Amino acid sequence: MSAKANKITHDNCGRSGADFKSVAELKNRCILVTGGTGFVGKWITEMVCFLNAEHKLNIKLYLLARDTESFKTEVPHLAKNPCVNLIQQDVRHLSEMPKDVNYVINAAGSPDRREHASKPLSTIDTFYKGTNSILEECFRLPGLHKILHLSSNFIYGNLNSDKIKETDMGTLDSNSINATYGEIKRLTETLCAVYGNQQHLPIVVVRPFGFVGPYQKLDKPWAITSFVRDAIHGGPIKILGNEAAQRSYLYGSDLAFWLLKLLVKGKDDSVYNVGSSHCVSLKELAEKIKNIVDKKMEIVNRTSKEVYHHTSKSVPDISLITKHAHVEETFTLQEALESTIAWNKLMKR
Amino acid sequence: MKHIVIHDPTLRDGNHAVAHQLSAKQIDIYTKAAEKAGIPVVEVGHGNGLGASSLQVGEALESDVVLLETARKNLKNSKLSIHCIPGFATIKRDLERAISIGVDVVRVASHCTEADITQRHIAYSREKGKDTYGVLMMSHMASVKLLVEEAQKMELYGAEGIIIMDSSGNYLPEDVRERISALVNGLGVPVGFHGHNNLGMAVANSIAALEAGAKMLDATSRGFGAGAGNTQLEVLIAVMHRLGYKTGIDLYKVLDASDIAEKDIMPKVPTINSESIVSGLSGVFSGFAKHVSRISKEYKVDPRDVYFELGKRKVVAGQEDLIIEVVMELVKIRDNK
Numbered sequence: 001m002s003a004k005a006n007k008i009t010h011d012n013c014g015r016s017g018a019d020f021k022s023v024a025e026l027k028n029r030c031i032l033v034t035g036g037t038g039f040v041g042k043w044i045t046e047m048v049c050f051l052n053a054e055h056k057l058n059i060k061l062y063l064l065a066r067d068t069e070s071f072k073t074e075v076p077h078l079a080k081n082p083c084v085n086l087i088q089q090d091v092r093h094l095s096e097m098p099k100d101v102n103y104v105i106n107a108a109g110s111p112d113r114r115e116h117a118s119k120p121l122s123t124i125d126t127f128y129k130g131t132n133s134i135l136e137e138c139f140r141l142p143g144l145h146k147i148l149h150l151s152s153n154f155i156y157g158n159l160n161s162d163k164i165k166e167t168d169m170g171t172l173d174s175n176s177i178n179a180t181y182g183e184i185k186r187l188t189e190t191l192c193a194v195y196g197n198q199q200h201l202p203i204v205v206v207r208p209f210g211f212v213g214p215y216q217k218l219d220k221p222w223a224i225t226s227f228v229r230d231a232i233h234g235g236p237i238k239i240l241g242n243e244a245a246q247r248s249y250l251y252g253s254d255l256a257f258w259l260l261k262l263l264v265k266g267k268d269d270s271v272y273n274v275g276s277s278h279c280v281s282l283k284e285l286a287e288k289i290k291n292i293v294d295k296k297m298e299i300v301n302r303t304s305k306e307v308y309h310h311t312s313k314s315v316p317d318i319s320l321i322t323k324h325a326h327v328e329e330t331f332t333l334q335e336a337l338e339s340t341i342a343w344n345k346l347m348k349r
Numbered sequence: 350m351k352h353i354v355i356h357d358p359t360l361r362d363g364n365h366a367v368a369h370q371l372s373a374k375q376i377d378i379y380t381k382a383a384e385k386a387g388i389p390v391v392e393v394g395h396g397n398g399l400g401a402s403s404l405q406v407g408e409a410l411e412s413d414v415v416l417l418e419t420a421r422k423n424l425k426n427s428k429l430s431i432h433c434i435p436g437f438a439t440i441k442r443d444l445e446r447a448i449s450i451g452v453d454v455v456r457v458a459s460h461c462t463e464a465d466i467t468q469r470h471i472a473y474s475r476e477k478g479k480d481t482y483g484v485l486m487m488s489h490m491a492s493v494k495l496l497v498e499e500a501q502k503m504e505l506y507g508a509e510g511i512i513i514m515d516s517s518g519n520y521l522p523e524d525v526r527e528r529i530s531a532l533v534n535g536l537g538v539p540v541g542f543h544g545h546n547n548l549g550m551a552v553a554n555s556i557a558a559l560e561a562g563a564k565m566l567d568a569t570s571r572g573f574g575a576g577a578g579n580t581q582l583e584v585l586i587a588v589m590h591r592l593g594y595k596t597g598i599d600l601y602k603v604l605d606a607s608d609i610a611e612k613d614i615m616p617k618v619p620t621i622n623s624e625s626i627v628s629g630l631s632g633v634f635s636g637f638a639k640h641v642s643r644i645s646k647e648y649k650v651d652p653r654d655v656y657f658e659l660g661k662r663k664v665v666a667g668q669e670d671l672i673i674e675v676v677m678e679l680v681k682i683r684d685n686k
Contacts, residue, residue, distance in 0.1 A: 117502040118465045177498050219472055221505050226475075233478045240509055241537020302509045304533045304540055304562065 005346040006077050008339060009214050009253070013050035016253035016330050020055045023257075025264045027057045029145075032101045034091050034134055035108035036063025037071035039252065040150065040208075040259070042215040044105065045078045047256035052083050059083060062098055064108075066090050075215075091130035097137045103263045104141075105148045106134050111208075113181065114221050120180040131188040135195045135203075146263050147203045149192050153275070153314055154182035155207065160310075163279075163317040166207070166271045189271075196269050204266035206259070209275025209316045212336050213252025214343040223282050224249060227289045228337075232344055236298035237290055243283040243301045246313040248276040251331035251339070258327045265325040273316035276329055288334060292341055352595045354565045356456075356512075356541070357383060357582060358392035359610060360420070361432050362567075362574035365396035365636045366619060369409040373419045376411075378613045379570070380423035382606035387598050388582075390428045390454055393420040396575065396636055397666065398432035398458065400443035406636075406669055413443065417450045428480065430454035435466045436667070440473050448477050456512065457503075458484035460665045461491040464499040468506045475507040482541070482565075483508035487665055489519040489632055493528055497535040510539040510565060515554065516636070516666065518547025518577055518629040522557035533562035541565030544580040546572055547629025549621055551580035552588060559594065570603075570610035571618045576628055576635025578619030583607040627653040631660030640672050650679045 017023075031048070033041045041063055051057040061084050065071065068086040072079040079086065089095065091108040108130045109123075110116075116123045131149070138147055157170030172179045172186075192203045210224065218229035223239070224247075230237045250258075258274055266272060280288075283301075290297045321327055331339070360379055364371050376393060383391045393416050395401040395409045402409040409416075420429050431452050438444055444455070455474040457467045467483055474481040483503030488496055500511040513528060525542060532540045542558035544551035544567070555566050568585045572578030583603050589596055611618055624642060628635060633656050641659075645652035658675045 114468055114502075114505050117505050118468055178501065219476060221507060226507070229476070230478070238509060240504070302538050304536045304538055304564070 002346050002349070005214070005343050008343050009046050010050060012251070012253035012339060013047045013256070014054065016251070016257040017047055017050060018330070020051055022326065023051070023260045023264055024057070026059050026260065029102040030060040030062070030098070030100045031103040031105065031263070032062040032064060032097060033105045033107055034064045034130070037065040037068060038107065039211065039215050040107040040255065041065070042075055042078065043213070043252040043256035044259060045084060047253060047260060048083060049078060049081045060100070061085065062087055062101065064089055064091065092126060092133055094133045094137050097141060099142060101141050102143050102145045103148070104134065104138055104144070105150070105259060105263070106131065107150045108134070111152065112220060116181040117177065120177055123180055124184045127184040127188050131191050135191065135201060138201055139199050145202065146266065147201060148259060148262055148266065149188065149203055149205050151189050151205050151207045152181065152185040153207050153209045153316065155186045155189065157182060162313070163277060163315050164273065165317045166273055166320055202268045204262055204268065205271040206262065206274050207271060209273065209314060210247050210249045211252060211255055212249040213340050215252060216340070218344065223247065224285060227286050228341060228344060231289045231293040231297060232341065232348065235294065236300050237286045239282050239286055239299065239301040241303055242308045242311060243281065243303070244308065244311045245282050246279045246311065246315055247282065247285070248279050248315040249333055249336060250274070250276040250329065251336040254329055254331055258321065258325065261325040261327055262321070267324060270324070272321040272324070273318050274321060275316040275318065276333070277316060277318045278329070278333060279313065279315040280333060288337055289341070292338055353559060353589065354389050355582070355586070355596050355598060356390040356392060356430060356565060356567045357388045357569060358432065358567055358579070359569040359573050359582070359614070361392040361394045361398070362396060362569055362579055363614065364394065364409070365575035366573060366578070367616060368639055369395050369402065369407045371410065371614070373411050373415050375614050376416055376419040377423065379606070379610055380420045382609045384424055384427050386602035386606045388427050388603065389597060390430045391420065391424055392430040392432055392456070393417060394431055397437055398434045399447055400438035401434065406667065413447065414450065417447055417452065421451045428453035430456060432456050432458055432484070433470060434458045435470045438470070440470060444470060444473060448479060452479065454480045454482070456482045456484045457508070458486050461485040461488045461496060461499060464502040467503055471503065471506040471508050481508055482510045482512055484512045484514060486514045487516045487634060488513040488528065489515060489517065489524070490663060490665070493531045496528060497531050500532055500536055504536050504538050508538060510541060511536060512541035512543055512565060512567065514543040515545050516634050517632045518545030518551065518625070518635060519632045520554050521548070521550060522553050525554045525557040526561045529558045529561035529563050539564040541567065543567035545574065545576060545629070545635050546579065546581070546619070546621060547577040547625045547635065552584055555580045555585055556588060556592070570607040571615065573610060573615050573619060574635070576638040577621045577625035624652050624656070627656040631656045633659045633664065634666045636666055637669060637672060640669050644672055644676050648676050648680050650676055650683065654679055
């Protein structure tokens with residue numbers, strides 16, 4: 001990793017975490033992140049390292065993952081930080097968690113839909129057993145304050161809402177392999193509800209939407225990662241499917257700070273959407289990326305239909321998290337894209 | 350006027366018809382003609398695709414490198430395409446080399462129920478910026494629901510379009526309409542159809558595919574391809590022109606290309622013979638034709654019985670070694686009578 005790339009992510013945290021006093025409660029506390037070496041884990045680590053370095057919060061971090069070795073290779077500047085402790089374990093078969101853990105963020109399991117399609121049984125197994133195992137272990141933690149369980153916007157199924165509220169609920173075609181991820185995430189939410197009710201665990205459920213930023217691998221099967229990859233490779237940018245589909249993207253450092261805020265401000269047994277409320281069509285998104293990288297770049301749309309009778313929209317209503325945790329988006333989409341592209345160009349060198 | 354992209358696998362599927370013996374000279378001749386005709390995509394290679402030359406499915410006369418480099422030299426506006434079945438084609442040994450030669454289009458294929466095997470190849474090709482499609486072969490062997498789900502997997506993996514193959518020429522137009530409609534509804538990316546002519550329906554099936562929303566069609570000069578051959582390119586173009594579809598292909602020049610193909614590429618123009626009718630009816634991969642014919646003759650069994658038995662066993666491309674097993678069983682039954 002180049003020093004310049006690290007400076008980008010560090011500076012990003014400074015901007016997203018400007019309201020650091022709002023997470024002062026985390027001072028001298030210990031957070032464990034399962035699935036800690038993925039996109040979410042890396043950004044939380046980046047943010048915690050920033051808060052410790054710049055504001056002396058002295059937060060201790062445990063990152064639990066199946067493969068911690070790649071974390072050391074990919075982000076040595078984070079892996080070497082004294083506040084970071086790596087635990088290599090399969091979340092389905094946890095042995096005892098460190099007893100000093102006060103907060104748990106359960107981000108284990110891949111959101112990569114290719115994996116869900118290719119290995120649906122393993123997906124179900126990992127999310128169900130993993131969540132169950134984590135909640136069982138949490139029950140034994142003496143100083144536990146909060147568990148943040150990361151669910152997914154996929155649990156909403158097919159909705160026609162303009163902006164999706166936490167109380168909206170669409171349908172999932174359960175008799176389809178495509179329902180694997182949405183259905184298992186629904187089940188993990190129910191598990192959380194059961195543990196909250198029966199064991200009185202302090203659980204907050206988070207439903208993440210779309211994100212963008214450094215540490216997001218460009219081979220992921222999402223429009224934004226494909227567009228950035230296409231653009232960095234010189235184009236054309238390929239829009240696959242309905243170019244009018246609406247999405248929204250929250251920047252990685254904002255995501256990290258929002259999650260830390262929820263550890264402090266999130267109300268037990270509540271569910272919060274986490275994502276940007278600013279919607280953008282895929283066509284507009286491709287145009288923005290093109291204009292950042294090369295205004296002459298071609299954009300092509302490969303689509304099965306001339307006319308779409310339904311345009312998918314996946315944009316959250318974030319009034320609840322805004323009300324309870326006073327979060328704000330500190331990066332516009334334009335700034336998020338510029339920063340992401342600059343970081344990826346540095347990493348490509 | 351609706352624009353349809355034509356992919357021409359004369360120099361790939363046609364290789365099945367000559368036991369993979371197409372020469373560099375023949376590749377040179379046909380690619381020049383295809384380029385002149387303005388055929389958008391020209392597919393080149395061993396009949397079973399990249400890296401497939403082997404004792405099991407047949408050794409090619411020319412290496413992949415020779416085939417692709419010869420074609421690359423002549424194709425300027427037409428895109429150079431490869432058929433790539435993971436297992437035959439490895440990323441490191443085959444795909445990487447093909448891309449370095451300058452392939453524009455990579456069509457990653459699997460049996461219709463095994464899309465999972467295409468993930469890494471599709472991802473690699475997309476990462477390299479190539480036009481990347483998913484191909485589901487022997488598509489008649491999957492239910493419509495399963496076919497859509499497998500196609501959706503390929504779309505998730507990054508395929509920019511999905512082509513279904515009627516590899517045994519089994520479909521009737523209504524079958525095609527049902528599947529293509531379901532795919533168009535279930536996918537965001539364009540859908541294509543690759544027909545075979547075992548039951549004489551290839552052109553009609555291709556038109557049914559267009560009417561159901563397909564945006565890509567495969568067709569070969571004189572239908573040069575496995576078994577009874579493919580959808581006949583020059584006929585298809587003529588019919589499409591009459592129906593008002595736009596292809597960007599020059600009719601006279603594609604007629605010239607097919608004349609050249611008949612003269613210089615194929616020892617004989619594919620016809621629908623008794624065996625290929627049975628192959629279509631039994632739903633057996635057209636690429637088996639030469640092997641079935643040869644082995645049946647050698648052991649004096651009726652090739653039609655062989656096809657129906659292979660059909661019962663639901664054999665797929667790559668299982669050519671089962672032909673001998675079936676023939677030996679038929680011999681045993683005959684000898685016991």
